[in-house]
Amino acid sequence: MKTTENTVSDVLEDKKYKYGFKTLIESDTFAKGLNEDVVRAISKKKNEPQFMLDFRLKAYAKWLTMKPPQWPNVHYPPVDFQDLSYYSAPKPKKKLESLDEVDPELLRTFEKLGIPLDEQKKLSNVAVDAVFDSVSVATTHKKKLMEVGIIFCPISEAIQEYPELIEEYMGSVVPVGDNFYAALNSAVFTDGSFVYIPPDTISPMELSTYFRINTEETGQFERTLIICADNSYVSYLEGCTAPQFDTNQLHAAVVELVTMDNAEIKYSTVQNWYAGDMETGKGGIYNFVTKRGKCVGDNSKISWTQVETGSAITWKYPSCILMGDNSVGEFYSVALTNGYMQADTGTKMIHIGKNTRSSIISKGISADHSSNSYRGQVKVNKGAANARNYSQCDSMLVGDKCSAHTFPYIESANSSVQLEHEASTSKISEEQLFYFEQRGISRENAITAVINGFCKEVFKQLPMEFAVEAQKLLTLKLENSVG
Amino acid sequence: MLEVKDLRAGFEGSEIIKGISLSIKAGEVHAIMGPNGSGKSTLAKVLAGHPSYEVTGGEVIYNGENLLEIEPEQRALKGIFMGFQYPVEIPGVNNAEFLRMAYNARQINEGKEELDPLDFDDILTEKMKMLSMEKKYRERNLNDGFSGGEKKKNEILQMAILQPKLAVLDETDSGLDIDALRVVSDGVNKIKSADNALILITHYQRLLEYIQPDYVHVLSQGIIVKSGEKDLALELEAQGYDWLTPTN
Numbered sequence: 001m002k003t004t005e006n007t008v009s010d011v012l013e014d015k016k017y018k019y020g021f022k023t024l025i026e027s028d029t030f031a032k033g034l035n036e037d038v039v040r041a042i043s044k045k046k047n048e049p050q051f052m053l054d055f056r057l058k059a060y061a062k063w064l065t066m067k068p069p070q071w072p073n074v075h076y077p078p079v080d081f082q083d084l085s086y087y088s089a090p091k092p093k094k095k096l097e098s099l100d101e102v103d104p105e106l107l108r109t110f111e112k113l114g115i116p117l118d119e120q121k122k123l124s125n126v127a128v129d130a131v132f133d134s135v136s137v138a139t140t141h142k143k144k145l146m147e148v149g150i151i152f153c154p155i156s157e158a159i160q161e162y163p164e165l166i167e168e169y170m171g172s173v174v175p176v177g178d179n180f181y182a183a184l185n186s187a188v189f190t191d192g193s194f195v196y197i198p199p200d201t202i203s204p205m206e207l208s209t210y211f212r213i214n215t216e217e218t219g220q221f222e223r224t225l226i227i228c229a230d231n232s233y234v235s236y237l238e239g240c241t242a243p244q245f246d247t248n249q250l251h252a253a254v255v256e257l258v259t260m261d262n263a264e265i266k267y268s269t270v271q272n273w274y275a276g277d278m279e280t281g282k283g284g285i286y287n288f289v290t291k292r293g294k295c296v297g298d299n300s301k302i303s304w305t306q307v308e309t310g311s312a313i314t315w316k317y318p319s320c321i322l323m324g325d326n327s328v329g330e331f332y333s334v335a336l337t338n339g340y341m342q343a344d345t346g347t348k349m350i351h352i353g354k355n356t357r358s359s360i361i362s363k364g365i366s367a368d369h370s371s372n373s374y375r376g377q378v379k380v381n382k383g384a385a386n387a388r389n390y391s392q393c394d395s396m397l398v399g400d401k402c403s404a405h406t407f408p409y410i411e412s413a414n415s416s417v418q419l420e421h422e423a424s425t426s427k428i429s430e431e432q433l434f435y436f437e438q439r440g441i442s443r444e445n446a447i448t449a450v451i452n453g454f455c456k457e458v459f460k461q462l463p464m465e466f467a468v469e470a471q472k473l474l475t476l477k478l479e480n481s482v483g
Numbered sequence: 484m485l486e487v488k489d490l491r492a493g494f495e496g497s498e499i500i501k502g503i504s505l506s507i508k509a510g511e512v513h514a515i516m517g518p519n520g521s522g523k524s525t526l527a528k529v530l531a532g533h534p535s536y537e538v539t540g541g542e543v544i545y546n547g548e549n550l551l552e553i554e555p556e557q558r559a560l561k562g563i564f565m566g567f568q569y570p571v572e573i574p575g576v577n578n579a580e581f582l583r584m585a586y587n588a589r590q591i592n593e594g595k596e597e598l599d600p601l602d603f604d605d606i607l608t609e610k611m612k613m614l615s616m617e618k619k620y621r622e623r624n625l626n627d628g629f630s631g632g633e634k635k636k637n638e639i640l641q642m643a644i645l646q647p648k649l650a651v652l653d654e655t656d657s658g659l660d661i662d663a664l665r666v667v668s669d670g671v672n673k674i675k676s677a678d679n680a681l682i683l684i685t686h687y688q689r690l691l692e693y694i695q696p697d698y699v700h701v702l703s704q705g706i707i708v709k710s711g712e713k714d715l716a717l718e719l720e721a722q723g724y725d726w727l728t729p730t731n
């Protein structure tokens with residue numbers, strides 16, 4: 001007879017969090033602590049224009065008056081914000097003129113993560129911005145994109161090169177005082193990606209940012225801004241990992257998306273931050289992220305797809321503000337929790353324009369001792385005649401020590417709307433896996449088949465390679481949790 | 484092909500199978516009959532390697548190998564097939580795709596080429612026709628919302644596709660109406676050959692009219708209380724099981 005201990009240790013043996021290594025690299029790191037001088041110092045380090053410093057100071061002042069949100073269904077000891085460093089950058093030898101000058105140790109790190117950056121090996125169909133701790137280290141395919149007028153660069157660079165765009169749009173979707181973590185991010189963010197797609201342009205390739213936290217006591221606060229002008233389209237991918245530490249690292253990002261008339265942004269995330277020790281729950285990333293898109297133009301569309309498989313705590317609600325008439329918001333999510341992970345994730349769809357439509361497909365998978373909550377809000381304003389929303393929230397439980405929760409909030413000030421909500425809970429059982437095995441199908445393939453079946457609607461939204469990666473990740477994580 | 488010697492097995496400390504011996508050769512059909520709760524399904528699941536049951540004694544030799552040491556998946560790949568009494572529903576997994584996975588697992592194991600959905604479709608169509616199964620069953624999710632009879636037919640479809648060496652069919656007849664029983668029996672008879680063996684677990688003599696057993700064993704309270712040839716089934720039909728209850 002098979003014992004569970006056996007499989008658990010087998011899996012731990014060779015399938016540990018494979019991104020858990022740390023790169024030894026000389027870095028320029030601020031002393032711990034946060035005050036106005038630190039905010040000024042970050043701005044100075046980045047050589048920012050006055051408006052940016054003002055933005056940061058305003059956010060900092062706001063943040064001082066705020067408290068961490070208490071409503072999410074997650075539990076953790078309070079974070080000591082004075083015990084973190086707010087800036088850490090790999091020390092450049094000099095100003096970089098090209099990718100060839102990036103520290104080879106960094107290139108190796110990203111290559112180890114499956115993200116080759118150098119000219120020979122880089123991915124041909126995806127442009128990548130690689131962010132290491134607080135700083136963007138390399139962006140591929142920049143020139144090629146520039147030829148069609150697409151700007152894809154580190155946000156620190158965009159602040160220098162395109163200050164008008166930054167001043168106009170940064171904070172236009174997520175105001176500096178939006179919430180505790182967004183305010184903190186607005187005060188101390190160090191880098192991230194900036195994308196501008198000019199009118200009438202379909203991006204010739206997928207754009208992607210890869211985030212890597214390396215330092216143990218540095219918070220990561222990255223900031224992403226994507227603007228898609230009239231009649232344009234871009235598909236954007238985000239990936240992330242972190243080394244394995246016993247302490248918790250804070251990741252508090254802000255992502256803002258803006259679409260003009262007939263424009264569309266498709267934003268996909270596969271999140272695999274270190275989740276803490278499987279057996280004890282020690283360590284792992286606190287992932288407190290504010291992601292929001294604003295469909296400013298008529299007939300525009302923003303689509304969020306996320307596969308959340310990591311982090312000790314996830315607190316994240318990619319949302320859409322549907323301002324333009326006929327605009328469309330979509331949220332496709334798979335959130336997996338195992339070990340002692342806690343996730344409180346979902347979306348907000350705010351209907352403002354006429355005939356706006358939104359759909360929410362959320363698939364929560366919880367295993368071991370984890371807790372997985374879906375929290376979603378659909379809000380229909382008075383002017384949003386004929387707005388429609390479809391929500392579907394399915395939970396799957398693996399084992400009997402985990403929990404799944406669903407918190408849907410619906411608020412409508414218009415009587416012509418159509419709202420539909422469906423929910424289900426199911427279980428992946430030993431009996432099902434035995435059925436597969438009895439037909440000669442391995443346990444691993446069985447889990448993949450069941451999970452893929454459960455997540456089908458979400459996976460088909462992901463770009464091909466991402467979908468394959470996501471499937472593998474989920475199988476790997478669940479293998480030792482079933483039974 | 485299969486030698487079961489004084490097999491004992493149970494569930495969480497309680498012994499359900501209390502010393503069973505069976506000897507099955509290629510080409511034979513053995514029927515196992517017995518009242519509810521006598522341990523028939525337990526025996527089938529132990530042979531298939533279900534993880535919930537613990538073997539506490541005896542041995543099982545399958546084609547010269549100690550079967551009890553082989554993982555369930557490997558047992559299946561070595562040709563052991565179990566038709567479940569209660570096939571589990573697996574939502575989200577397409578039936579045809581599942582069948583192809585199972586078929587290809589075997590192909591890989593035998594060093595043969597995997598079939599793509601198109602090539603597999605030919606095999607599937609033929610077997611479904613043999614079992615007069617409507618096309619819609621390939622599009623549906625595995626056993627999901629199937630009626631009792633549909634589930635049983637789907638089990639036999641899997642058997643037809645996998646062509647096992649030793650099939651253990653656990654009450655495949657229950658839930659089937661008379662027409663379906665005939666179709667399913669015809670199907671099983673077609674799969675049957677001199678190279679494979681069949682264990683038919685059933686409650687009723689009815690099935691044995693369609694699939695002729697070589698031997699009949701009566702199981703009661705975890706032991707075989709009587710073995711005989713085909714006629715034993717008729718006797719049971721007439722007299723019930725009571726006269727066979729073990730005395731202890």
Ligand SMILES: Nc1ncnc2c1ncn2[C@@H]1O[C@H](COP(=O)(O)OP(=O)(O)O)[C@@H](O)[C@H]1O
Pocket residue numbers: 494499517518519520521522523524525526535
């Ligand atoms: N998984 C199980 N959990 C608890 N009891 C079980 C389990 N499987 C079988 N049993 C018990 O073992 C006995 C034999 O069951 P089973 O093998 O299903 O009999 P049969 O198939 O002959 O009707 C019954 O008393 C049944 O309650």
Ligand SMILES: [Mg+2]
Pocket residue numbers: 523524525568653654
């Ligand atoms: Mg039974």
